[in-house]
Amino acid sequence: MPASTTDRTHSALDVGWVRAQFPSLRLTVNGQPAAFLDAPAGTQVPQQVADAMRDYLLHDNANTGGAFATSRRTDAMLAEAHQAMADFLHAERDEVFFGQNMTSLTFALARAIGRELQPGDEIVVTSLDHDANVAPWRALEERGLVIYQVDVHPEDCTLDMDDLRRKITGRTKLIAAGYAANAVGTINDVQEVVRLARAAGALSFIDAVHYAPHGPIDVRALDCDFLACSPYKFFGPHQGVIYGKREHLVRLRPYKVRPAPESLPDRWETGTLAHESIAGVAAAVEYIASIGRRFAPGMAEGAAGRREAIVAAYGVIREYESALARKMIAGLVEIPGVTFYGISDPARFSRRVPTVGIRLARAKPAEIAARLGERGIFTWDGNYYAVNLTERLGVEREGGLLRIGLVHYNTAEEVDRLLAALREIAAR
Numbered sequence: 043m044p045a046s047t048t049d050r051t052h053s054a055l056d057v058g059w060v061r062a063q064f065p066s067l068r069l070t071v072n073g074q075p076a077a078f079l080d081a082p083a084g085t086q087v088p089q090q091v092a093d094a095m096r097d098y099l100l101h102d103n104a105n106t107g108g109a110f111a112t113s114r115r116t117d118a119m120l121a122e123a124h125q126a127m128a129d130f131l132h133a134e135r136d137e138v139f140f141g142q143n144m145t146s147l148t149f150a151l152a153r154a155i156g157r158e159l160q161p162g163d164e165i166v167v168t169s170l171d172h173d174a175n176v177a178p179w180r181a182l183e184e185r186g187l188v189i190y191q192v193d194v195h196p197e198d199c200t201l202d203m204d205d206l207r208r209k210i211t212g213r214t215k216l217i218a219a220g221y222a223a224n225a226v227g228t229i230n231d232v233q234e235v236v237r238l239a240r241a242a243g244a245l246s247f248i249d250a251v252h253y254a255p256h257g258p259i260d261v262r263a264l265d266c267d268f269l270a271c272s273p274y275k276f277f278g279p280h281q282g283v284i285y286g287k288r289e290h291l292v293r294l295r296p297y298k299v300r301p302a303p304e305s306l307p308d309r310w311e312t313g314t315l316a317h318e319s320i321a322g323v324a325a326a327v328e329y330i331a332s333i334g335r336r337f338a339p340g341m342a343e344g345a346a347g348r349r350e351a352i353v354a355a356y357g358v359i360r361e362y363e364s365a366l367a368r369k370m371i372a373g374l375v376e377i378p379g380v381t382f383y384g385i386s387d388p389a390r391f392s393r394r395v396p397t398v399g400i401r402l403a404r405a406k407p408a409e410i411a412a413r414l415g416e417r418g419i420f421t422w423d424g425n426y427y428a429v430n431l432t433e434r435l436g437v438e439r440e441g442g443l444l445r446i447g448l449v450h451y452n453t454a455e456e457v458d459r460l461l462a463a464l465r466e467i468a469a470r
């Protein structure tokens with residue numbers, strides 16, 4: 043779909059250029075252009091990511107540590123991919139480790155942390171989080187750990203920070219919280235979560251999976267102990283990544299095979315990794331940096347370092363996404379019979395990403411998603427594993443929510459199409 047002039051006026055971002063990088067966005071469904079409003083479940087990939095994966099498989103495919111050309115190129119590619127993720131998170135290269143996905147990595151990390159803890163020690167999780175940041179910690183209940191779950195304010199789906207403070211005790215060993223909520227888009231005050239954890243002598247684990255496509259992450263400024271994200275949610279292939287402070291990654295004892303190196307990050311990267319996918323992750327980080335170099339004011343192509351370009355890219359992305367979110371939310375709350383979950387006051391939009399959850403009085407989320415899907419509009423229904431939240435909001439047994447998630451390749455025309463279709467479904 044061509045970029046509209048309205049898209050350009052909102053931002054420095056040229057959405058026409060952006061969309062041209064993503065071949066899959068040309069898909070049509072029943073004669074209509076596909077509108078990918080399903081980003082929270084996984085974003086599309088630019089051509090350069092697919093090229094990097096194909097090139098790795100066709101030219102460099104090998105295991106690591108061998109005394110021959112393709113193995114050496116694999117080692118070099120892995121080092122560069124760790125550096126790319128380190129630039130993305132503002133970490134050191136050996137403080138990031140790759141794995142199948144965020145969920146598997148978090149279970150592995152939680153098991154390693156659990157080995158250090160005693161029965162009666164406490165962990166705090168939240169009701170706003172995806173279950174991948176709840177279940178791995180709850181699994182430690184088997185070892186006698188006590189898990190407390192922080193409540194949310196149901197009226198705007200924000201974390202109840204007073205409840206968090208109440209749940210911290212002298213036995214709290216870790217606080218696990220999300221950076222942004224995958225069901226309703228709330229950005230949490232993670233700086234304050236980390237500060238509270240530190241003050242209590244506890245570790246902090248931040249799930250940044252949903253935040254990563256929308257805003258810059260700086261683990262140094264945040265001073266968190268651990269942070270997780272999933273490159274397939276920020277224009278890369280299926281893959282998970284965790285950052286950990288070096289002191290913890292050295293001290294903790296991950297479950298590993300004996301011959302695997304004890305060095306960082308190897309001791310955390312169990313078995314042979316999906317090398318082609320990791321090559322794609324480095325390309326995804328490069329793609330984001332290219333947005334900064336191309337569109338951020340005062341930034342010339344090639345002039346900025348990668349970290350600087352990534353931070354600049356998110357300035358441009360956030361500005362563009364905010365304008366789209368404003369338009370979408372203003373339209374959604376006007377639809378007769380709509381219930382909107384999450385922050386809807388434009389004055390508070392700095393506390394949200396452009397992911398929204400709604401219900402309509404006359405149609406269940408699954409039905410709405412199916413009817414939108416027939417028109418080529420891709421959304422999601424249910425709980426998207428944020429089941430603690432849908433239970434808390436009392437909608438779990440009612441089919442959950444309809445989730446609409448925008449990223450910087452979506453357009454104002456797509457939002458218009460969505461709103462028109464929803465108005466029609468609501469009026470049926």
Ligand SMILES: Cc1ncc(COP(=O)(O)O)c(C=O)c1O
Pocket residue numbers: 082083142143144145146172174175220222223224249250251252271272281282
């Ligand atoms: C906020 C959040 N955390 C964690 C996950 C799990 O990520 P993965 O699929 O990489 O295990 C998701 C996936 O949807 C998510 O949205």
